Amino acid sequence: MxxxxxxxxxxxxxxxxxxxxxxxxxxxxxxxxxxxxNEALEDFxxxxxxxxxxxxxxxxxxxxxxxxxxDAEPQAVTAWENVVKLPETPSTxxxxxxxxxxxVRAGDxxxxxxxxxxxxxxxxxxxxxxxxxxxxWLAKETGNAGxxxxxxxRSRGGGVPLGLAMLTLGVTVLVSLAAILEPTDDLFRLLWLxxxxxxxxxxxxxxxxxLLHADYIxxxxxxxxxxxxxxxxxxxxxxxxxxLFYVLTAVAASTASxxxxxxxxVGASGAIFGLVGVLVAGTRAHHPVLDRRARSIVxxxxxxxxxxxxFGFFAGGAIDNSAHIGGLLSGLWLGFVVPPGRVPTLRxxxxxxxxxxxxxxxxxxxxxxxxxxxxxxxxxxxxxxxx
Numbered sequence: 001m002x003x004x005x006x007x008x009x010x011x012x013x014x015x016x017x018x019x020x021x022x023x024x025x026x027x028x029x030x031x032x033x034x035x036x037x038n039e040a041l042e043d044f045x046x047x048x049x050x051x052x053x054x055x056x057x058x059x060x061x062x063x064x065x066x067x068x069x070x071d072a073e074p075q076a077v078t079a080w081e082n083v084v085k086l087p088e089t090p091s092t093x094x095x096x097x098x099x100x101x102x103x104v105r106a107g108d109x110x111x112x113x114x115x116x117x118x119x120x121x122x123x124x125x126x127x128x129x130x131x132x133x134x135x136x137w138l139a140k141e142t143g144n145a146g147x148x149x150x151x152x153x154r155s156r157g158g159g160v161p162l163g164l165a166m167l168t169l170g171v172t173v174l175v176s177l178a179a180i181l182e183p184t185d186d187l188f189r190l191l192w193l194x195x196x197x198x199x200x201x202x203x204x205x206x207x208x209x210x211l212l213h214a215d216y217i218x219x220x221x222x223x224x225x226x227x228x229x230x231x232x233x234x235x236x237x238x239x240x241x242x243x244l245f246y247v248l249t250a251v252a253a254s255t256a257s258x259x260x261x262x263x264x265x266v267g268a269s270g271a272i273f274g275l276v277g278v279l280v281a282g283t284r285a286h287h288p289v290l291d292r293r294a295r296s297i298v299x300x301x302x303x304x305x306x307x308x309x310x311f312g313f314f315a316g317g318a319i320d321n322s323a324h325i326g327g328l329l330s331g332l333w334l335g336f337v338v339p340p341g342r343v344p345t346l347r348x349x350x351x352x353x354x355x356x357x358x359x360x361x362x363x364x365x366x367x368x369x370x371x372x373x374x375x376x377x378x379x380x381x382x383x384x385x386x387x
Contacts, residue, residue, distance in 0.1 A: 010046045021047045021055050028062050032069065041066045057083045057091040064098060077102045084118070093122035100134075113138045129155045164239040165230030168246065169223055172268055175211040176219045188212060193254050193265040199383065206254035206376075207247060210268035222268050229275045232294050236282070236340045244365070245334055248372050249274020249327045255379040256326025265320050270327035273308075276301050277331020288340040330372050337368040 006027055009020045016024070028043035044066060047059035064079030080102070083095035100115035113135065120131045136151030179187040193209040194202075213219035234242040253270020280301050282288065290298065305328065312321035339361075 006043075010043060016047065016050060018050075018052055018055065021050050021052070021059075025055070025058050025062065028059075028066075032062070032066055037066045037069045041070075053087055054089040054091070057086050057089040057095075060086075061091040061095055061098075064095070068098070068102075073102060073105070088122075093119055093124075096122065097131075104138075109138055109142050113142070163231055163234050164242055165226065165234045168230065169226050172211050172213075172226070173219065173223060176213040179212050180215065180219075188264075188266065193257055195258060195262070195264075195383070198254075198258055198380070203380075206251045206258075209254055209266055210246075210250050210271050212266035213268070214266055218267060222272060225272050226268065226275075228297060229272060229279065232297065233275050233278055236288050236290075236294070236342055237278070237338070238342045241338065241341065241365075244369070245275060245278050245331065246271050248334065248369065249277070249330045251376055252330035252372055253323040253327030255376045255383070257320050257323040259379050259383040260322035261320050265323065267320070267323075270320075270323035272327070273305075273324045274327035274331035274334075276305060277328045277333075278335035279331075280305070281332040281335030282338070282340060283335075285336045286339045330375075333371065334368050337364050337371075339364070 006020075006024055009016060010024060024043045024047055028040040031037075031040035031043065041063065044059045044062035048056055048063070050056045050059065060079050060082045064076040064083070067073070067076035067079060077099060080095040080098045083089075083091050084099070086092075096115050096119035100112045100119055103109075103112035103115055116131055116135050116138065120128070120135065123131050132151045133155035136148045136155060139145075139148035139151055175187075175191070179191070182188075191205065191208040191212050193205050198205050213222060230242070230246075233245060237245070250268070250271035253274060254265075257265050257270070279298055283290070283298050309321060309324060312319040312324060
């Protein structure tokens with residue numbers, strides 16, 4: 001459309017055809033780039049209220065950008081906030097970035113962090129590194145060194161840095177290798193799940209058993225499983241809840257072994273079954289948003305559970321299936337009770353259309369922990385009475 005037609009459309013009343021609105025948007029951007037903000041502002045304002053939500057959002061974004069160019073930043077922020085109040089459109093990402101920058105300039109660093117996180121969820125791949133860098137500096141300025149390290153690693157293209165799941169894997173490998181290579185069995189005897197010692201009060205063995213493995217094959221299978229499952233749980237629930245899940249399911253698995261299986265036991269498979277249970281129950285109860293890797297692994301977990309349990313039952317007692325079942329059941333309970341805190345879920349998507357994760361209730365976590373602690377206490381009492 002030529003200039004006279006667009007001028008006439010801008011001066012007219014009533015709804016604009018989509019093509020005319022798009023032409024005014026394009027002209028507004030051209031005028032803003034050419035240093036004609038006042039004319040650009042009039043073009044953008046004429047489009048606001050268009051029945052096409054994406055067109056209206058683009059107009060509000062243009063108004064905000066123009067007002068910022070005119071040194072009217074408070075009014076510009078209001079315009080950008082109008083964009084993010086609308087349903088999701090291509091303009092939402094740009095508006096969150098502009099809001100984040102305005103909050104940085106205003107000294108509202110927590111608000112800026114929240115806005116950049118919203119932008120990060122919508123950012124194209126080419127912008128991810130830049131936003132991660134900005135989030136890293138904000139985290140550093142607000143004293144969150146751990147988050148700063150993670151964001152800076154992402155900004156360098158290194159992906160997710162070493163997490164707690166991989167750290168757990170590394171420690172387990174080191175301790176297991178030390179025990180396997182040791183000429184005596186002192187390390188095994190110190191850390192394994194020995195029933196008389198647990199009955200005598202050495203409860204630390206309920207957890208330290210996960211650090212030991214009988215041989216290289218046992219170690220290799222368990223660590224490969226932890227490599228696949230652990231980072232998924234950590235990415236969905238966060239490092240703190242991963243640690244809680246791993247310890248609690250290890251304790252539950254060891255308690256089941258203490259009650260139902262004779263002889264000393266070693267291995268992390270009970271805790272790994274616990275993490276599998278967390279993923280199975282959590283993804284079905286809360287429907288978290290999963291990345292491509294998680295979507296490829298999670299559907300395979302249920303059949304793998306049955307295959308591994310069946311193999312354990314037919315192994316002639318060589319595999320401690322009681323620990324597997326104890327870990328699995330405790331993981332299923334925790335996954336059901338504790339919603340993910342790192343990714344949006346189906347419920348939080350209804351509450352926060354922008355994709356914000358739901359806040360994890362401390363009461364739910366406490367309920368899950370108390371229930372497992374109660375079952376563990378009962379199991380230890382029962383197992384101790386039979387020693």
